[in-house]
Amino acid sequence: MKYFAGIDVGSLTAKAVVIDENGKILGYHIQPIGQDSLVAGMNAYQKALTIPGLKREDVSSIVSTGYSRKRFTEASSQKTEISCHAKGISVLFPAVRTLIDVGGQDSKAIKISKDGRVLDFAMNDKCAAGTGRFVEVMANVLNLSLNGLSDSALSFKNELTLSSTCTVFGESEVVSLLSQGQNVPDISWAIIKSIADRIVALAKRVGIENDVAMSGGMAKNKALVSRLEEKLECKILVAEEPQIMGALGAALIAKG
Amino acid sequence: MTKFRVSETMKEMMASYYLEAKNAAYNNIPVAWITSGGPVEFLHAMGVIPVYPENYAPMCSITRVSKDLIEVSEAAGYSSDLCSYARTDIGADMTQGGPIMGLPKPDMLIVGTNICHTVVKWFDVHARKYNVPLFIIDMPYLHDGMTKEAINYVVKQFESFKVFLSGVLKKRFDEEKFRETLFLAAQVSGLWEKVLAMGKKKPSPINSFDTFIHLAPIVTLRGTQRAVDYYTQFYDELVELNTQGFGSVPDEKIRLLWDNLPIWYKIKYLSEFFAKHKAAFVVSTYTNSWAAIQGDIDTDHALEELARAYLSPYINRDFKYRIEYLVKLIEEFSLDGIVFHSDRSCKPYSLGQYMIKEEVTKRTGKPGLIIEADMNDPRVFSDAQFETRAEAFLEGYEK
Numbered sequence: 001m002k003y004f005a006g007i008d009v010g011s012l013t014a015k016a017v018v019i020d021e022n023g024k025i026l027g028y029h030i031q032p033i034g035q036d037s038l039v040a041g042m043n044a045y046q047k048a049l050t051i052p053g054l055k056r057e058d059v060s061s062i063v064s065t066g067y068s069r070k071r072f073t074e075a076s077s078q079k080t081e082i083s084c085h086a087k088g089i090s091v092l093f094p095a096v097r098t099l100i101d102v103g104g105q106d107s108k109a110i111k112i113s114k115d116g117r118v119l120d121f122a123m124n125d126k127c128a129a130g131t132g133r134f135v136e137v138m139a140n141v142l143n144l145s146l147n148g149l150s151d152s153a154l155s156f157k158n159e160l161t162l163s164s165t166c167t168v169f170g171e172s173e174v175v176s177l178l179s180q181g182q183n184v185p186d187i188s189w190a191i192i193k194s195i196a197d198r199i200v201a202l203a204k205r206v207g208i209e210n211d212v213a214m215s216g217g218m219a220k221n222k223a224l225v226s227r228l229e230e231k232l233e234c235k236i237l238v239a240e241e242p243q244i245m246g247a248l249g250a251a252l253i254a255k256g
Numbered sequence: 257m258t259k260f261r262v263s264e265t266m267k268e269m270m271a272s273y274y275l276e277a278k279n280a281a282y283n284n285i286p287v288a289w290i291t292s293g294g295p296v297e298f299l300h301a302m303g304v305i306p307v308y309p310e311n312y313a314p315m316c317s318i319t320r321v322s323k324d325l326i327e328v329s330e331a332a333g334y335s336s337d338l339c340s341y342a343r344t345d346i347g348a349d350m351t352q353g354g355p356i357m358g359l360p361k362p363d364m365l366i367v368g369t370n371i372c373h374t375v376v377k378w379f380d381v382h383a384r385k386y387n388v389p390l391f392i393i394d395m396p397y398l399h400d401g402m403t404k405e406a407i408n409y410v411v412k413q414f415e416s417f418k419v420f421l422s423g424v425l426k427k428r429f430d431e432e433k434f435r436e437t438l439f440l441a442a443q444v445s446g447l448w449e450k451v452l453a454m455g456k457k458k459p460s461p462i463n464s465f466d467t468f469i470h471l472a473p474i475v476t477l478r479g480t481q482r483a484v485d486y487y488t489q490f491y492d493e494l495v496e497l498n499t500q501g502f503g504s505v506p507d508e509k510i511r512l513l514w515d516n517l518p519i520w521y522k523i524k525y526l527s528e529f530f531a532k533h534k535a536a537f538v539v540s541t542y543t544n545s546w547a548a549i550q551g552d553i554d555t556d557h558a559l560e561e562l563a564r565a566y567l568s569p570y571i572n573r574d575f576k577y578r579i580e581y582l583v584k585l586i587e588e589f590s591l592d593g594i595v596f597h598s599d600r601s602c603k604p605y606s607l608g609q610y611m612i613k614e615e616v617t618k619r620t621g622k623p624g625l626i627i628e629a630d631m632n633d634p635r636v637f638s639d640a641q642f643e644t645r646a647e648a649f650l651e652g653y654e655k
Contacts, residue, residue, distance in 0.1 A: 067640055082648035106644070118652050120617070123645060125628050205610065 002060045005048070006250025007041050008081060009033070009068035012104030012132065013217065014040035015247040016048040018059070023091065023252060027051025028244045037068035063250040067105070079253055081246045082110055082121050088249030089213050090116030093237050097209040100199060100228070100236070101245070102218035104132045109203040122205040129165040130198030132218045137167050138191045141174045142184055146221065149188050153223035156189035158182075165198055189223070196227040203232065213237040215245035257527050258466045258504040262490045269482060270472055277305050277360050286363040286425060289382065291375045292475055293545075294368040295393065295414065295566055297441050300479040301434035302421050306366075307359050308476055309345040309378075316344050316354040317520035317632045325353055326633055340601040340632035342378040349382065364388050364424050366417075370395035370572045372604045391420050395566055399574050402567060410563035438558050441479040445565075447487035448474050449547035454494045455538035456589050459503025460511070461494050464537035465527040466504060468518040474546045505536035510653050513585055514540040516597035516605045517631040529643070533650045539589045541581070545569040575608045582616045592653065593623045595646075600630040625649040 001020055008015040014037065017028040029047035033040045041064070049056065064075035065084040072078070085101045090112055099110040107130045111119040124130045128137075139149040160182060164170045170191075177187050195218075212234050218224055219242035229236050239245060280287045288299050292310040299306045316322045322340070325347030330336055332350065334343055352358035365379045365388060376392055383390035393413045396406050418429040451470070454462050470490065477483040512530075514537040519526060530537065548565040570578065582594065594616065596609045613624035627645060630636035 067644070080644050080648040080651060082644070083651045118648060120623060121645075121648060122626075123641075 003054055003058050004251050004254040005045060005059050005062045006084065006247040006252070006254060007045050007062060007064045007066075007072060007075065008084065008244070008246035008250060009037045009041040009064065009066040009072065010081070010103055010105070010246070011067050012136075013243070014044040014066075015244045016041070016044035017244050017247040017251045018048045018052060018054060019248070019251045019255065021255065023255060025248065026054070028241065028247065030243055038071045041068065041072055061254040061256075063254040065246050065250045076254065079250060081106075082108060083118055084246040084249030084253065085215050086110050086112045086118045086249065087116055087252050088245040088247075089215060089239070091248075091252055092239050092245075093211060093213050095211045096213040096237065098203065098206065098212045100203055100212065100214045101216040102130075102132055102195075102199060102214070102224075103216040104136075107131050107199055107202060107216075107218075109199075109206045111206045111209070120206050122202050124198070124202060128167040129170075130195055130202065132216070134167045134170065134195055135191065135218065135221070135224075137171055138174055141171055141178075142187065144184075144188070146217075149191065150221045150223040152185045153188035153192045154185075154226070156183075156185045158186045160186045160190040162190045162194040165194060170194065192221070192223045192227050196224060196231060199228060200231045208232055208234065210234055211237055213239075215239065215242045217243045219243070257469065257524065258462065260466070260470075260490070261493050262470075262486065265486060265489065266470060266473060269477070269486060273476060274356050277307050278356060280305050280360050287360050288364045288366050289359065289362040289379065290366040291368050291371060291379070293370040293395070293566060293569055293572075294366045295417070295562060296476075297434065297437045297479045297562065298414070298417055298421060299366070300437045301430050302425055302427075304363075304421075304425070305360075306476065307362070309359065310341055311472060311475055312348065312354060312356075312359055313341040313344040313632055314518070314520040315356075316348055317634075318523065319355045320521065320634075321354055322521060322632045323634050325351065326635075328353075339372070339374045339378070340630050342374055344632050345378070346381065349385075362386055362388055365390040367392045368395050368566060369393070370566055370569055372571075372602070389420070389424055391417060393417060393566075395572065397572055397574075398567060398577070401574075401577070402564065406567055407560055407563045410567060411559045414559045414563065435558065437479040438562070440481060440484055444474055444478040444480075444483045444487055445547050447484065447491055448543075450491050451487060451494060452539065452543060452547060454491075454498065457498050458511075458590065459501075459505070459508035460536055460538040461497040461502050461504055462538075463504045463527075464514045464540040464543065465518075465523055467540065467543040468520075468523065471543055471546065478546070503536070505531045505534060507534050508536045509534035510536070510592050510650065511590060512537050513582070513589070513591050513594045514542065514597065515582075515594060515609070516599045517542055517602055519597060519627075519629045519637060520631055521634045522629075522637055525639075529646065533647075535650060537595070538591070539585055541570045541578075541585075545571065571602075571605050575612060578608070579612055579615050579619075582612065583619050586616070586620050586622055591622060593625070593649070595649075596624055596626045597631075598626050598628045600628070600636055601633065602631060623649065623652060 027048045029044045062075040064072035065081045069078040108123045110121045219238045286304045290306045296306045322344045326343045328347035329343040348354040422429045598606045
C-alpha cells in the first residue's frame with residue numbers, strides 16, 4: 001500500500017491529511033500556527049501520521065499548500081489552496097460547481113469544472129473584512145468562542161446592522177452596541193450578517209451554479225452557513241470536517 | 257527582463273534627454289510639462305522641450321523612492337485616494353527629489369484629458385505654484401465610437417493651441433517644422449507598432465516588461481529623428497533575434513496579455529515570477545496606446561489625423577470597444593489568457609475590468625486574472641497575496 005500526505009499551512013491554522021492509494025483518509029490533524037508556521041505544519045503532519053501508525057518514510061509523496069507552502073521543503077510540490085480546495089471538494093462532492101472557502105485571512109469563491117479543475121475564482125481584497133479573522137476579532141470583543149458566537153447568533157431576537165465592513169471599525173462598532181445595552185445574540189447576528197454580505201458579493205463575482213459547497217474553518221459556523229443559504233437561495237453542502245479540504249486536496253494531488 | 261543591444265542606446269538617449277531638459281533654462285530653451293497623452297508634436301515643432309511627470313513618477317518608483325515622495329504629498333494634505341503618479345510627482349516637486357532631483361522648472365503646462373481628468377487639477381496645482389500658463393485640451397471620452405464631432409472639437413482646440421504657443425513663445429507657429437515633426441512622429445508610431453507586433457512570434461522575442469521600459473522614447477521623443485533611429489535599430493534587433501529562435505521568456509508555454517499600467521516598483525519581481533512559470537506577456541493594451549498615429553499621415557489633414565490618434569487610446573474608449581479589442585488581440589497574438597491589473601490609482605483604466613473579463617472569457621474561453629495593486633504606491637502590493645492568486649491562475653493551465 002502507498003501513502004500520500006497533504007499539508008495546508010494557512011494563516012491561522014496548520015492542517016495535515018494522510019491518505020492511502022485509494023484516497024481513503026487515514027488520519028488528519030488541525031493545529032494553531034503559533035509563532036512558526038513551519039513547526040506547526042510539521043507537528044500537524046506528525047500527528048496525522050501517528051493516527052494510522054505511519055512513519056515519514058512510509059509516505060510516497062507530499063504536496064503542501066496555504067500561505068507558507070513554499071517553506072515546506074519536504075513536499076515534492078507546492079500548489080495553491082485554490083486548486084487544492086477545488087480538488088478536495090470535487091472528490092467528496094462531485095456535483096459541486098461553486099465552492100466558497102472562508103479561511104482565516106482569505107475568503108474565496110471558486111468555480112469548478114466537471115473534472116474538478118478551477119475555471120475561475122475571486123478572492124477578498126487586501127483586507128480582513130469577510131474573513132475568519134473578522135469573526136474571530138468580533139467574538140473576542142463579545143467574549144465568545146467561535147462556536148459560541150454562532151449559537152448566540154442563532155438565538156437573536158432583533159435585527160441590528162453593523163454598518164462597517166472594516167475589522168478595525170467593526171470592532172469599535174460592536175463595542176458601542178454593547179455600551180448601548182444591545183443584546184449579545186442580536187449583535188452576534190449582526191456580525192454574521194455583515195460577513196455573509198461580503199461573501200455573497202464575492203460569490204456572485206464568479207457566478208453561483210449548483211451544487212454549492214463551503215469549506216474552510218468558517219464553514220463550521222452554522223449561523224453563517226444558514227445566512228448564506230438564505231441569501232444565495234440554495235443549499236450549501238458542508239463536509240464533516242470542512243477545515244481540512246485544502247490539505248485533503250493536496251494529498252489527492254500528491255496521489256496523482 | 258531581456259537585455260537587448262539597444263538597451264544601452266536607450267539609457268544614453270534618455271540620460272541625454274533629461275540632461276538637456278535640466279539645462280534648458282541655462283540654454284534659454286523653453287520647457288513644457290505635458291501629460292502622457294498630450295500632443296507633443298506641437299512642442300517639438302516650436303523647439304520646446306517636453307517633460308513628463310508621468311515618466312518621472314515611474315522613474316521614482318523603479319528607483320524605490322516613490323513611497324517616500326507619496327508620503328510627502330499625503331502629509332501636505334493630498335488624499336491617499338488620489339492617483340499615485342500625482343502624489344509621487346507632487347512629492348518630488350515639493351522636495352526636488354527622485355533620481356534627477358526634480359524636474360526642470362516649467363515655462364508652460366499642457367494637459368490632454370484622453371487619459372483621465374485628474375491631470376486637470378494636478379497640473380493646475382503646478383500652474384499656481386510656478387505661475388505659468390496651463391493649456392487644457394479636452395479630448396472627450398468616446399462613449400460610442402469615433403465621431404466626426406469629437407474630431408472637429410479636438411481640431412478646433414489644436415488650432416487654439418497653436419495660437420497659445422506662439423503667444424507664450426512670442427514667435428510664429430512653425431508650420432514647416434510641424435509637418436516635419438508629424439512625419440517623424442508617424443514613422444516612430446509605425447515602428448513601435450512593428451516592434452509590438454513581434455509579440456505575435458512564437459516564442460516572442462519581446463515581452464511586456466521589456467516594452468514597458470522601451471516605451472520611454474516614444475512617449476518623450478516621438479517626433480524626433482533620434483526616436484526613429486532608435487526604434488529602427490530595435491526592430492532590426494528583434495527580427496534578428498527571432499531568426500535565431502530567441503524567446504524573451506525561456507521555454508515559453510503560456511502566452512498572456514497585460515491590461516492596465518505596469519506595477520513599476522515590482523517590475524523585476526513580476527518579470528521573474530512569470531518567467532519562472534514559463535508565462536510570457538506578449539502584448540499589453542497599455543503599450544499599444546502609443547501606436548495610434550498611422551504611418552502615411554496625410555499632412556493636408558494633419559490636425560484631423562492627429563485628433564483621431566489622440567482620441568483613440570484604449571483608456572479613452574467604451575467597454576464594448578475594449579471587449580472587442582481584447583477578443584481581437586487574443587486571436588492575433590494566440591493568447592492563452594489575460595492578466596488584468598486592477599490599479600487603485602487609475603480608475604478610468606480599471607473601471608469595468610470585472611465585466612470585461614467575464615465577457616471576454618465567455619466569447620473566447622480564455623481565462624482572466626485580476627490582480628489588485630497600484631502602479632506607483634508600493635504600500636498597496638502584497639507579495640503573498642499576489643502569488644496565491646497568480647499561481648492558482650497559472651495552475652489552471654496544467655494538464
